[in-house]
Amino acid sequence: MSVLDVRDLAVALPRGADRSAAVSRVSFTIARGEILCLVGESGSGKSVIAQSVMGLLPKNLPVTAGEILLDGEAILRAPGARLRKLRATRMSMIFQEPMTALNPVMRCGEQIDEVLREHTAKPAAERRARTLAILREVRLPDPERIANSYPHQLSGGQRQRIMIAMALVLEPALLIADEPTTALDVTTQAQILKLIQELQARHGTGVLFITHDFGVVAEIAHRVAVLRRGELVEIAPRDEVLAHPRHEYTRMLIAAVPSMAPHERPVDPAAPVILATHGLGKTYAAGGWLRRRAAVAAAVDVSLEVRRGQTLGIVGESGSGKSTVARCIVRLVEPSAGEIVLDGEDIAVQPARRLRSLRRRVQIVFQDPYRSLNPRRTVGEAVIEGPLNFGVPRDEALDRARRLFELVQLDPAALGRYPHEFSGGQRQRVSIARALAMEPELLIADEPVSALDVSVQAQVLRLLAEIRERLKLAMLFITHDLRVAAQVCDAVAVMSQGRVVEYGPAREVFANPQHEYTRQLFAAAPGRGWAFGS
Amino acid sequence: MDVPSRESVAPAAVRPQVGAWERLRASWSVRLGGGVLAVLVLVALAAPWLGTVDPTLFDAASRDLRPMETGEITTLDGDVLQHKFWMGSDSFGRDIYSRVVYGTRVSLLVGTASALVALAFGILFGLCAGYLRRLDGPFMRVMDGLMAIPPILLAIALVAIWRASLGTVVVAIAIPEIPRVARLVRSLVLTIREEPYVEAAVALGTPTPKIMFGHILPNTIAPLLVQGTYICAAAILVEAILSFLGVGLPPDIPTWGNIMAEGRVQFIAYPHNVFFPGVFLAVTVLAVNMLGDGLRDTLDPRMARRL
Numbered sequence: 001m002s003v004l005d006v007r008d009l010a011v012a013l014p015r016g017a018d019r020s021a022a023v024s025r026v027s028f029t030i031a032r033g034e035i036l037c038l039v040g041e042s043g044s045g046k047s048v049i050a051q052s053v054m055g056l057l058p059k060n061l062p063v064t065a066g067e068i069l070l071d072g073e074a075i076l077r078a079p080g081a082r083l084r085k086l087r088a089t090r091m092s093m094i095f096q097e098p099m100t101a102l103n104p105v106m107r108c109g110e111q112i113d114e115v116l117r118e119h120t121a122k123p124a125a126e127r128r129a130r131t132l133a134i135l136r137e138v139r140l141p142d143p144e145r146i147a148n149s150y151p152h153q154l155s156g157g158q159r160q161r162i163m164i165a166m167a168l169v170l171e172p173a174l175l176i177a178d179e180p181t182t183a184l185d186v187t188t189q190a191q192i193l194k195l196i197q198e199l200q201a202r203h204g205t206g207v208l209f210i211t212h213d214f215g216v217v218a219e220i221a222h223r224v225a226v227l228r229r230g231e232l233v234e235i236a237p238r239d240e241v242l243a244h245p246r247h248e249y250t251r252m253l254i255a256a257v258p259s260m261a262p263h264e265r266p267v268d269p270a271a272p273v274i275l276a277t278h279g280l281g282k283t284y285a286a287g288g289w290l291r292r293r294a295a296v297a298a299a300v301d302v303s304l305e306v307r308r309g310q311t312l313g314i315v316g317e318s319g320s321g322k323s324t325v326a327r328c329i330v331r332l333v334e335p336s337a338g339e340i341v342l343d344g345e346d347i348a349v350q351p352a353r354r355l356r357s358l359r360r361r362v363q364i365v366f367q368d369p370y371r372s373l374n375p376r377r378t379v380g381e382a383v384i385e386g387p388l389n390f391g392v393p394r395d396e397a398l399d400r401a402r403r404l405f406e407l408v409q410l411d412p413a414a415l416g417r418y419p420h421e422f423s424g425g426q427r428q429r430v431s432i433a434r435a436l437a438m439e440p441e442l443l444i445a446d447e448p449v450s451a452l453d454v455s456v457q458a459q460v461l462r463l464l465a466e467i468r469e470r471l472k473l474a475m476l477f478i479t480h481d482l483r484v485a486a487q488v489c490d491a492v493a494v495m496s497q498g499r500v501v502e503y504g505p506a507r508e509v510f511a512n513p514q515h516e517y518t519r520q521l522f523a524a525a526p527g528r529g530w531a532f533g534s
Numbered sequence: 535m536d537v538p539s540r541e542s543v544a545p546a547a548v549r550p551q552v553g554a555w556e557r558l559r560a561s562w563s564v565r566l567g568g569g570v571l572a573v574l575v576l577v578a579l580a581a582p583w584l585g586t587v588d589p590t591l592f593d594a595a596s597r598d599l600r601p602m603e604t605g606e607i608t609t610l611d612g613d614v615l616q617h618k619f620w621m622g623s624d625s626f627g628r629d630i631y632s633r634v635v636y637g638t639r640v641s642l643l644v645g646t647a648s649a650l651v652a653l654a655f656g657i658l659f660g661l662c663a664g665y666l667r668r669l670d671g672p673f674m675r676v677m678d679g680l681m682a683i684p685p686i687l688l689a690i691a692l693v694a695i696w697r698a699s700l701g702t703v704v705v706a707i708a709i710p711e712i713p714r715v716a717r718l719v720r721s722l723v724l725t726i727r728e729e730p731y732v733e734a735a736v737a738l739g740t741p742t743p744k745i746m747f748g749h750i751l752p753n754t755i756a757p758l759l760v761q762g763t764y765i766c767a768a769a770i771l772v773e774a775i776l777s778f779l780g781v782g783l784p785p786d787i788p789t790w791g792n793i794m795a796e797g798r799v800q801f802i803a804y805p806h807n808v809f810f811p812g813v814f815l816a817v818t819v820l821a822v823n824m825l826g827d828g829l830r831d832t833l834d835p836r837m838a839r840r841l
Contacts, residue, residue: 330737359739372730376752382731386738431734438738 003206040227109147215526281337313489380415425456567824656715664723685710763826
């Protein structure tokens, strides 16, 4: 008998949404010891399915039809008390954000103990022993210390291990993992994926693994179910889906995953250097009022070069200092050491007043499309703001905005609309148009596609490449995603702990990584065994 | 919604955005609070045509009438009118109904003006303290100092220094509210200034004042609107308290506070002197607060869900 049996599940959306049902007639089963990956883009209904199984659906999303059987027991219309009993004992869930899923004022050990106390009648000593045992099982070093730590004292990966320990401490038959590694760095992600695989194999747990990342699917799935706008378009064993996707939508999704093989494009080695940094450094001196705290070196001795018409990628995990470097170059933060040479002029030491000419030549596109446009201004105002600041007459600026909207493949008639009327990918196009309105020589893209669905990501990457070609821009591309870097960059700088550990032409770095850290990073990239996007 | 899109592959995500106006209209407390306030505003505007007489008129023959009694009242020209005292009269023979209706003008005016003055200065100080880090320390310490002064005492002192007038009362009520607004604005600015759209504006070379007033300020409006209604309600109450204490507006301007103050001595024998202005005061403050709660719930849905 299967652990989970979802039959013809349908969940309605509130009125006024873009479609009538969040999930329509979805059926699948998960066998003991099986990992089913539920894949889909944002808004496809993946999380809604997970919430229906856990009985955690918000009131405005009512289940309209279907049945969910957990170990043969119908749970969809089970009373609340019964569901509470089932949670943690028969089914449990881990979430995307390990930062907020743990109670910050409770020690980690107590949080695991609470699960045991609620659902078992074991004495305290036995519960403590079980807590330590499960912490050991999720490979946390020094379980005693971890059990006595508060969540903020642990790293993201450690917190996610605590979540997994909590979820598995009562050996549930079903584990639901909702994007459990999306917020983690790739090396941590690789470890967590391995851990989940190991534990579920040992305990025979059925896993419903929700993800948007085909790399992760390739790593962990036994079977794959592809969701599109609430409908299940394909469900099959992993190898079949990845190698011979049957549905057109699945084919599109898989084709949109960037390949790990660096692109082949001729690079002009004699192109003029637009931007060079020499020994750039940024130290945050967290000096308090009463006591001096230790200074944090966010970037140390960073020396890079970006040439006209070429893209330099800065690759690194969170906290590696890649964004700090970008912000220093745009002078959103003050560099504390080194030179930033733009067209032969050192701009690192210019006083704020003299930065105006810099503003024109260097522009930046940010990661989060939902926060990088002012919600109270039309996108047209956003695009013309820069030119207006530099004295371009309004009509001319609007003209330029219309041309730019065509360049980024948006309808110029939409200039009068507000950001909330656009999708994430469209907003990112607006941000790009806003940056280009200044006619910059250097465009800095700080994780411009990390928040986008894979199909939209491919379009935005294509657009950026096209613009760079057409306008002969120098581009500094910051990303944590090696696949994206492989597609976009001509040269790559790998950063770790504020330092550039490897720097060279993309083809060489990808083919023959020299530094230990680069090798780790490559080894951790999910799904590297599969030739996506080729 | 017709979203312009040339993205062929990905369907444009249509975001179900119900306009703030529709959500406001659907809110029960906004409708009730706003409705009552609208009626009060109409009453204040139309005071001369609502069967009132000049609120300062008195007639010794019509002292201490009970509600609904008829008596006579002498106009300034010396004519004697038969007048029905719907809410009775006070010990000078003045018509309570006329005084209460005209008092509505003062209360609403003081409430709105105090809220506007407090918001204007609070926004200015808060924006500067939040965005220009050098001003943060000095400005906020001054605000802390202001908050340490008991508001009623400060108001009494100010009224004592200057003369009791509408302007003085408004300023006296608004000053203690400024630090609260400034703190709210500052905390909002501290989060908004980190938003990428503000950084983008910096990168576009937008001048600092334009960033502060063009980008940051519009995004603080919703919580400020809510705060404004609370200040308005508090101001109406404080004005009544000041008048009741005899340090508010001069007695020739009828306000709910001084009507109650004058009726206080005879409260046991003639409770209507205190009862009617009291009811108006309570209803007005309740309506303003309901409007504020409704605004908060609709404009800041996160807060509503937490409650």
